[in-house]
Amino acid sequence: MTLATETQTRSRGLAARFFNHRDLSLMQRRARSAWLLVAPALILLFSVAAWPLLRTFYYSLTDASLNAPGEAAFIGLSNYLDMGGDFAFGVLADPLWWRAVTNTLLFSATTVSMELVLGMLVALLLHQKFAGRTILRTAMLIPWAIPTIVSAKMWGWMFHDQYGVVNDLLAKLGFIEEPLAWVAVPELSMWAVIIAEVWKTTPFMALMLLAALQMIPEDLYESARLEGASAWQRFWRITLPLIKPAMIVALIFRTLDALRVFDLIYVLTSNSEATISISGYSRQLLVEYQDMGGGSAASVLVFMLVAGVAVSYLFIGRVKLNETGGHH
Amino acid sequence: MSFTPAPRWHKLLGRTGLYLAAVVVFVVSVFPFYYAFLTSLRSGQDLFTPSYLPEVFDWSNYVSVLSDTGIARSLFNSFAVATLTVGGCLLVSITASFALARIQFRGKGTLLLTILCFSMFPQVAVLSGMFELIRLFGLYDNLGALILSYLTFSLPFTVWVLTTFMRSLPGDLEEAGIMDGASLWVTITRIYAPLLAPAMITTGLLAFIGAWNEFMFALTFVISPENRTVPVAISMLQGASRFELPWANIMASSVLATLPIIVLVLIFQRRIVSGLTSGAVKG
Structure with a gap:
């Protein structure tokens, strides 16, 4: 917002200075060329994102099969819920869909809150001055950069029930007597997935928060210290309010990312019922069962869920930000 | 209120904690990839006993992966x-x-x-x-x-x-x-x-x-x-x-x-x- 107005004032000042009598026509010409400049990106974006999205909406209302989408007939909302027969049909009547919703919400809430706490701790650590700080920051980029599939395979190997290091370490430390089947047992497999995800994404959160921490002027802390504020008070009264805008942005990014999780679960736990996500469910219906109509309906539901969460985040964020007087 | 400097042992404790935390974060970040690398250098029965230090440098897995798979x-x-x-x-x-x-x-x-x-x-x-x-x-x-x-x-x-x-x-x-x-x-x-x-x-x-x-x-x-x-x-x-x-x-x-x-x-x-x-x- 500020940047937009900034540009505006700047252009106006510029126009007034150099083109007093012609400034309107210049602004108009620039506005016209602006559309020309964004056109290639916009057209591409429309054809590879907006159009397929609209088609997914359309297919969700048909009985299309992935083999022959051309022979689709319009069937209304039956893919979502069909109460017509003796039993209810459709995605919303499928217990596995609701299982996937629970899994995804549990996964997202747990991973994002763990990332926030751990990321905050790591960011505070990296904000201190100590030998080896740069090396640590570099090392933290490794989990972030590793392809999710590689991370899934690595953790799958470490969680191996017979030969895995996780069981080996836990046994050596005396926590377990029998090896645990991390990936296979339903109660454990979600935790295996969560641990692998938190390992991979905490660095992103930490780096975001660190960047925000580094923008807080040091003298704020200095004066607080002189007035006798404890470290805890300094954190709650200075650090947290000042990094809140960046924190909310990082939270939105991470939550939306977690809600669409697919790769990790597909590879680490083979889309098992205990861990399958809504994206995994939709893709399974669409690709493996060739049910283009049902798969599209599930995809639309995924889209609406993610969009709903995004909107409520923005709403909560805005309300809170307005209370504290805006984040500029 | 006047500013009282923390006692020396307090400071030392803080420093130790700081480095300890740094080491933990470092090990957790790097270990899975390090372990994947270790595994990639081992083969046969060796794989079935977890080990934390490199003992063999056998690049044959890389050769077979690049040529066969x-x-x-x-x-x-x-x-x-x-x-x-x-x-x-x-x-x-x-x-x-x-x-x-x-x-x-x-x-x-x-x-x-x-x-x-x-x-x-x-x-x-x-x-x-x-x-x-x-x-x-x-x-x-x-x-x-x-x-x-x-x-x-x-x-x-x-x-x-x-x-x-x-x-x-x-x-x-x-x-x-x-x-x-x-x-x-x-x-x-x-x-x-x-x-x-x-x-x-x-x-x-x-x-x-x-x-x-x-x-x-x-x-x-x-x-x-x-x-x-x-x-x-x-x-x-x-x-x-x-x-x-x-x-x-x-x-x-x-x-x-x-x-x-x-x-x-x-x-x-x-x-x-x-x-x-x-x-x-x-x-």
Whole structure:
């Protein structure tokens, strides 16, 4: 917002200075060329994102099969819920869909809150001055950069029930007597997935928060210290309010990312019922069962869920930000 | 209230705790990849006893992975797809980001919001529509399908990040251009594009990593083994029996798939960190 107005004032000042009598026509010409400049990106974006999205909406209302989408007939909302027969049909009547919703919400809430706490701790650590700080920051980029599939395979190997290091370490430390089947047992497999995800994404959160921490002027802390504020008070009264805008942005990014999780679960736990996500469910219906109509309906539901969460985040964020007087 | 310095032992304790925490974070960050590397150097019965230090340096898994399993081909496919995707995105992003950052026009806010939304929406939401589009162009089971589908998430990303960078460039340059009577096109290509080179490297790298790591589209739109990208190839590595995965080969392929990315990240780490965080902190 500020940047937009900034540009505006700047252009106006510029126009007034150099083109007093012609400034309107210049602004108009620039506005016209602006559309020309964004056109290639916009057209591409429309054809590879907006159009397929609209088609997914359309297919969700048909009985299309992935083999022959051309022979689709319009069937209304039956893919979502069909109460017509003796039993209810459709995605919303499928217990596995609701299982996937629970899994995804549990996964997202747990991973994002763990990332926030751990990321905050790591960011505070990296904000201190100590030998080896740069090396640590570099090392933290490794989990972030590793392809999710590689991370899934690595953790799958470490969680191996017979030969895995996780069981080996836990046994050596005396926590377990029998090896645990991390990936296979339903109660454990979600935790295996969560641990692998938190390992991979905490660095992103930490780096975001660190960047925000580094923008807080040091003298704020200095004066607080002189007035006798404890470290805890300094954190709650200075650090947290000042990094809140960046924190909310990082939270939105991470939550939306977690809600669409697919790769990790597909590879680490083979889309098992205990861990399958809504994206995994939709893709399974669409690709493996060739049910283009049902798969599209599930995809639309995924889209609406993610969009709903995004909107409520923005709403909560805005309300809170307005209370504290805006984040500029 | 006066400021009393903490006692010396207190300080010492704090320092020890700090270094202890640093060591823990370091080990947790690095260990899984280190362990994957260790595993990739071992074979046969050795695999079945966990070990934490390198004892053997046996590169035979790498040889077998590169010669037998088609990983070499997949590495090439991944490289080609990621490079072409990023190249295309950057090309159309330059002019778009100039307009979005430097020109005031009606509908700009909505446009920016739309682009941001596109960069965040779930991939699965376009899956069936994309299927149709790919079939329409006859690109099914072709690397072109991946380039086309990767634009859905790469393009909004590059436009967004480049716009953020473009805003931080000084506006006087443009004034100078206008003074000299340069057209908008000349201003962009001669004045801004060269200045934007570092930002384009950063944005390009981040987009490259995104394309290199992508899995869902690569799994869905390509079926022939020779057209697979690295993540799909790794996920499909099978052993002699259905029940025993070839872990040493999987780890060797994993190291091969990750190494190029890690090298890029280590070389450009400063840029990458600033690119990752710029949108959020300044936004």
